[in-house]
Amino acid sequence: xxxxxxxxxxxxxxxxxxxxxxxxxxxxxxxxxxxxxxxxxxxxxxxxxxxxxxxxxxxxxxxxxxxxxxxxxxxxxxxxxxxxxxxxxxxxxxxxxxxxxxxxxxxxxxxxxxxxxxxxxxxxxxxxxxxxxxxxxxxxxxxxxxxxxxxxxxxxxxxxxxxxxxxxxxxxxxxxxxxxxxxxxxxxxxxxxxxxxxxxxxxxx
Amino acid sequence: xxxxxxxxxxxxxxxxxxxxxxxxxxxxxxxxxxxxxxxxxxxxxxxxxxxxxxxxxxxxxxxxxxxxxxxxxxxxxxxxxxxxxxxxxxxxxxxxxxxxxxxxxxxxxxxxxxxxxxxxxxxxxxxxxxxxxxxxxxxxxxxxxxxxxxxxxxxxxxxxxxxxxxxxxxxxxxxxxxxxxxxxxxxxxxxxxxxxxxxxxxxxxxxxxxxxxxxxxxxxxxxxxxxxxxxxxxxxxxxxxxxxxxxxxxxxxxxxxxxxxxxxxxxxxxxxxxxxxxxxxxxxxxxxxxxxxxxxxxxxxxxxxxxxxxxxxxxxxxxxxxxxxxxxxxxxxxxxxxxxxxxxxxxxxxxxxxxxxxxxxxxxxxxxxxxxxxxxxxxxxxxxxxxxxxxxxxxxxxxxxxxxxxxxxxxxxxxxxxxxxxxxxxxxxxxxxxxxxxxxxxxxxxxxxxxxxxxxxxxxxxxxxxxxxxx
Numbered sequence: 001x002x003x004x005x006x007x008x009x010x011x012x013x014x015x016x017x018x019x020x021x022x023x024x025x026x027x028x029x030x031x032x033x034x035x036x037x038x039x040x041x042x043x044x045x046x047x048x049x050x051x052x053x054x055x056x057x058x059x060x061x062x063x064x065x066x067x068x069x070x071x072x073x074x075x076x077x078x079x080x081x082x083x084x085x086x087x088x089x090x091x092x093x094x095x096x097x098x099x100x101x102x103x104x105x106x107x108x109x110x111x112x113x114x115x116x117x118x119x120x121x122x123x124x125x126x127x128x129x130x131x132x133x134x135x136x137x138x139x140x141x142x143x144x145x146x147x148x149x150x151x152x153x154x155x156x157x158x159x160x161x162x163x164x165x166x167x168x169x170x171x172x173x174x175x176x177x178x179x180x181x182x183x184x185x186x187x188x189x190x191x192x193x194x195x196x197x198x199x200x201x202x203x204x205x
Numbered sequence: 206x207x208x209x210x211x212x213x214x215x216x217x218x219x220x221x222x223x224x225x226x227x228x229x230x231x232x233x234x235x236x237x238x239x240x241x242x243x244x245x246x247x248x249x250x251x252x253x254x255x256x257x258x259x260x261x262x263x264x265x266x267x268x269x270x271x272x273x274x275x276x277x278x279x280x281x282x283x284x285x286x287x288x289x290x291x292x293x294x295x296x297x298x299x300x301x302x303x304x305x306x307x308x309x310x311x312x313x314x315x316x317x318x319x320x321x322x323x324x325x326x327x328x329x330x331x332x333x334x335x336x337x338x339x340x341x342x343x344x345x346x347x348x349x350x351x352x353x354x355x356x357x358x359x360x361x362x363x364x365x366x367x368x369x370x371x372x373x374x375x376x377x378x379x380x381x382x383x384x385x386x387x388x389x390x391x392x393x394x395x396x397x398x399x400x401x402x403x404x405x406x407x408x409x410x411x412x413x414x415x416x417x418x419x420x421x422x423x424x425x426x427x428x429x430x431x432x433x434x435x436x437x438x439x440x441x442x443x444x445x446x447x448x449x450x451x452x453x454x455x456x457x458x459x460x461x462x463x464x465x466x467x468x469x470x471x472x473x474x475x476x477x478x479x480x481x482x483x484x485x486x487x488x489x490x491x492x493x494x495x496x497x498x499x500x501x502x503x504x505x506x507x508x509x510x511x512x513x514x515x516x517x518x519x520x521x522x523x524x525x526x527x528x529x530x531x532x533x534x535x536x537x538x539x540x541x542x543x544x545x546x547x548x549x550x551x552x553x554x555x556x557x558x559x560x561x562x563x564x565x566x567x568x569x570x571x572x573x574x575x576x577x578x579x580x581x582x583x584x585x586x587x588x589x590x591x592x593x594x595x596x597x598x599x600x601x602x603x604x605x606x607x608x609x610x611x612x613x614x615x616x617x618x619x620x621x622x623x624x625x626x627x628x629x630x631x632x633x634x635x636x637x638x639x640x641x642x643x644x645x646x647x648x649x650x651x652x653x654x655x656x657x658x659x660x661x662x663x664x665x666x667x668x669x670x671x672x673x674x675x676x
Contacts, residue, residue: 016528017521018400018500022639027620031271031285033245033292035353045641050627074521076401079434080639081618082336083243084352105404105436106336106350113354163368165228176354177256180362183222183231187364190221190233196461197326197468198235200262 001115003173007096008142009069013133014059019073020080021107025089038085039092070097070141072129077118078107087114097143099150101126112166113176117145119160145171208475211441212372212407215347215472219330221364229366235329236263237359238315239302241293242270242620243334247357248296259363261301265324266293268307269314271620274583274610277307286621300360313586313612316340316554320424321588323453327442327469332359337554337636338437339430343423344450345442345472347407350431370436373406374480377414379489384670386564387422388556388634388653390414391429392494396504397486403435406481409474410440414488420449421560428555429636432501442469493669495541496638496651498529503638505541507656507668513537532640533648534628542666544650546632548625549580549661550643551607551654553617556634557585561654562593566601567674568658574606575664581608581623583615607661619644632660 029041046058054061060068071090077100078086087110090098098111098118111118121129132152133139142151145167150158162170169176180187209217222231237260239247244266251258258264271286273279281287290307297304305311311318316337319325327345331338334356341348351365359365375394408430410423418426423440430438447466450456457465492506503526505512514526514537530537535544551557551565562582574580582602584590590612593599599609616623617635625631625647634657638649652660659669 015524017525020500020637020639022618022637022642026641026645027618028645030242030620031283031289033249033289035246035249045645050646076404076434079400080336080431080637082334082350082352084246084354087352102401102404104434106352110352110354113352163228164226165224165366176358176366177254177361180231180358180364180366183364186222186231187233187362191363195468197457197465198233198329200455201457201461 001173001175004096004115004117004145004170006142006144007117008140009097010065010067010138010140011070011072011129011133012059012065012068013130014071014073015130017074018076018079021078021083021086021104022080024078024086025083030083030085035088036092038089042089042093064137069094070099071095072126072133073098073100074126075101075123077103079104082106084110084113087111087116091116099126099129112170115170115173117143117170119143119150121158121160125158208478210372210474210478210480211345211409211439211472212347213478215328215330216369218328229368231364232330232367234263234332234359234363234365236265236319236324236331237363238319238324238331238333238338239264239266239356240270240315240335241268241289243353244296244356245289245292246353247360248292248300250357251360256361258300258302258360263363264302264360265305266297266302267305267312267315267318268293270614270618272307272613273621274613274615274623277611283622310587310591313588314554314557314614316428317557317585317589320344320420320449321453321586323450323456326450326456326465327446328472332365336431337428339435340424340428340554342427342430342438343420343440344446345439345469347437347439349437371406371481373403373408373435374483375408375410376412376483376485377410377488378412378485379414379487380417381414381488381491382670384493384655385488385491386653386655387418387425389491389494390488391426392496392501392504392651393491394486395429395433395501396494398433398484400432400500400502401434403430403433406435407437407439408435409480410438411474415440416443419560420445421558424558425555429501432636441473493653493656495656495666496649497533497535497541498526499532499638499640501636501638501651503529504651507541507666509541511535511537511539511541542668545630545665546578546650546660547629548631549578549657550583550616550631550633550635551581551657552583552585552615553635554585554614555636556654557583557589559589559592561634562589562598563596565654565658566598568655568669568672569605569607569662570601572605572662574661578661578664580606580661581610581616583610583623584612586612605662616643618642632657632666
């Protein structure tokens with residue numbers, strides 16, 4: 001995974017609460033067996049009419065947000081299904097940073113595994129960002145993960161918090177599994193003491 | 206030692222390593238269940254890094270999400286689904302994983318077969334790349350849905366990094382009136398907690414309305430924990446649990462059973478243990494529930510009507526409700542019982558077990574599906590299907606005009622050919638009424654199996670409490 005330190009990008013405002021992973025990537029596109037290539041299907045049902053023409057009222061179809069790489073949304077973003085395809089689709093489309101008041105738990109975890117930074121901010125700060133994004137053309141933010149600050153175009157700064165362990169993994173682009181295997185001795189010693197219920201005894205029928 | 210909740214006991218028994226400063230803990234995984242949709246990329250990851258599956262003996266696979274529910278002697282038509290299923294088969298063979306394939310008598314929805322096989326046991330940690338893994342919590346197991354990267358992590362290490370969740374007590378007292386089912390209890394809870402009320406938490410369901418439930422009903426309750434945002438749901442094991450488990454294929458036997466039983470009795474929240482939060486509901490006044498919107502929390506009593514978005518105080522809720530009513534093609538004030546489904550779906554990991562089918566069959570016995578409705582039953586597993594057929598339920602459903610299908614996830618998420626057409630309205634026993642979930646532009650109303658069956662016959666939603674039930 002590429003390390004994540006600093007990122008600057010245009011902000012796309014998606015003004016809805018409870019955006020679920022079924023909307024982010026509808027199920028008809030989950031059949032790929034690769035991690036890539038999901039971008040074109042991101043928000044498919046919201047982006048396109050039944051006949052396949054773009055819905056001009058949907059934010060991703062508006063020219064001013066075409067090159068957006070930071071997605072701003074409302075509470076409980078990414079709720080629902082565990083499909084990591086939702087993060088793969090966001091990433092494949094170009095989003096590296098999300099900002100919302102809260103997230104679905106599984107989705108939130110999935111972001112970190114793919115180098116996507118989900119920033120949590122208070123409702124009032126999110127609302128303020130919505131106001132600024134929609135009233136100022138080309139509104140972009142600079143995100144500094146090291147110092148956990150958001151730099152607004154006005155020069156104003158916002159602070160955010162990421163759990164230190166996850167932050168380190170992102171900053172260093174660490175592979176989770178290698179990190180876990182550093183604990184191999186502890187895993188082995190736990191494994192040796194598994195109770196009979198934890199183990200599987202195959203019953204020949 | 207301080208008094209502990211059931212969750213804290215299971216957590217404590219599985220911690221391998223704790224990061225300092227409140228970071229995540231490395232947790233041992235006792236059972237890892239996998240399926241065709243969220244696993245292929247995980248296996249690819251293993252191959253790329255030259256890693257092995259650490260404990261193939263604790264890993265079990267089946268196909269459920271995209272399989273066809275029609276005649277299985279006919280090859281799968283969908284080339285991409287076929288590719289996914291073939292990938293799973295190849296991966297299980299390469300890494301030595303037990304695989305219940307499309308021809309196995311144990312094939313079924315992963316959350317239905319885990320308990321059936323006795324893989325789901327009290328006190329265990331169970332992970333699966335599916336958010337409805339919370340189902341297994343009905344046995345007092347800590348069961349969590351995970352993403353594909355985490356599936357790869359569990360395959361490689363049999364462990365998972367987890368931030369310790371908060372604990373939420375949901376206490377349901379009293380006893381539900383006749384016609385009010387476990388589905389109505391959990392929909393009422395979600396309506397109360399809203400879609401994110403459980404975020405970051407493990408819910409322990411307690412109270413006499415919960416302990417009175419059968420295992421199948423407890424699974425229905427725990428299954429939908431994720432719909433209020435919770436990481437998992439738990440119900441403490443008791444005699445009902447032990448009775449269900451005894452004698453199942455992978456359950457302990459003989460001395461191992463006796464020892465296990467002793468340990469399981471300790472899996473209770475101790476008196477005085479504290480939760481981060483407690484919510485109390487009374488089952489006495491609960492009514493059958495019907496969702497009207499596009500999240501499971503947009504739910505109301507069958508005696509109620511579609512709300513007016515203008516009545517929501519919160520501007521974001523108001524906007525969400527407005528969107529939802531537009532999508533659902535419903536007007537504010539429409540009585541729930543005047544809503545007419547085109548389709549009825551009885552199935553999914555929420556409500557496809559034998560008791561669900563028995564209950565629904567009693568509603569329809571001797572009656573016919575309304576002419577304008579297309580109705581189908583999709584048993585949760587081949588075992589459920591076999592048991593139902595042994596009891597003649599297939600005939601009852603078919604005579605009433607239902608389609609009787611092979612087991613799988615089917616129209617719960619429409620990854621196979623079972624989907625709604627644009628604009629079609631469905632009374633569904635599944636767990637999500639998200640936009641497009643059951644088919645592009647499809648409209649879903651979540652209900653219990655008996656409410657779905659009654660709607661199929663009447664051609665519109667009805668208060669099932671008023672119905673005469675046979676048998």
